[in-house]
Amino acid sequence: MKSLVSLLPFVVLIGAMFLMxxxxxxxxxxxxQMRDEMQPGAGVRTIGGMYATVKEVHDDTVLLEVAPGVHAIYAKNAIGAVLDPVEYNRIVHGDDEESLDLDGTVVPDDASSLTEADATASTSDKSGIDLGKKAEDAETKDAGSGKKSEGETNGEADAK
Known part of the structure; x- marks a missing residue:
């Protein structure tokens, strides 16, 4: 029984290694399989993180166009992923189909166009509260009454 208990961790370890x-x-x-199904014209990402277009596929190598008119030969094992055309165009060319609605409405990249109208409305509104003036009035009232302001310490209050 003791030998069975002592062998149990080794059995579990071997089982875990088998699963991994x-x-x-x-x-x-x-x-x-992904590398074998690769076709010319497909967009790929190499294991080094470079994006390119497949021009020719051979047994162990791939001819990639890394820039317009610039070709390089890579080992098939260097291909990390074959990308679908939409994702490849989004990454390489910056094409973002999601920024356009189906009716042709363009979604802005930032929110500045949404806040410009609010900013002009608030500056033209003269009924706003001047917070700076009220803060000055509160300080003068505190100084006249001898009460301690927020920033004062005990030493400053004793000096008054």
Whole structure:
């Protein structure tokens, strides 16, 4: 019985290693399948983080266009992800289809156009409260009554 209890942690460890190895093999097989299904014209991201367009696919290499007219040969294993065209255009060209509504309304990039009307309305409104003046009146009333203001310490109050 004692030998069974002492072997239990090793059995659990071997089982965990088996499960981790199995999931890693599945990920590796999915990556190989993705690279094998890669077609010319697809947008890709390399494992180094560079975005490019596939021009030619060979057995172990891929010809990528990294900039207009600039081609480079990469190993297939260097391809980290094959991107769908919408995502590739959003990342590389800055095309953002989500900023346009279906009716053609353009959504602004910032909120300045939304707040300009509010700012002009508040400056033209003269019935607003002047907070600076009320703060000065409160200080003079406190000084005249001998009461301690918010910023004063005991030493300052004794000096008065």
């Amino acid at each position: 190895t199995r999931s890693a093999k599945k990920k590796q097989a999915a990556a190989v």
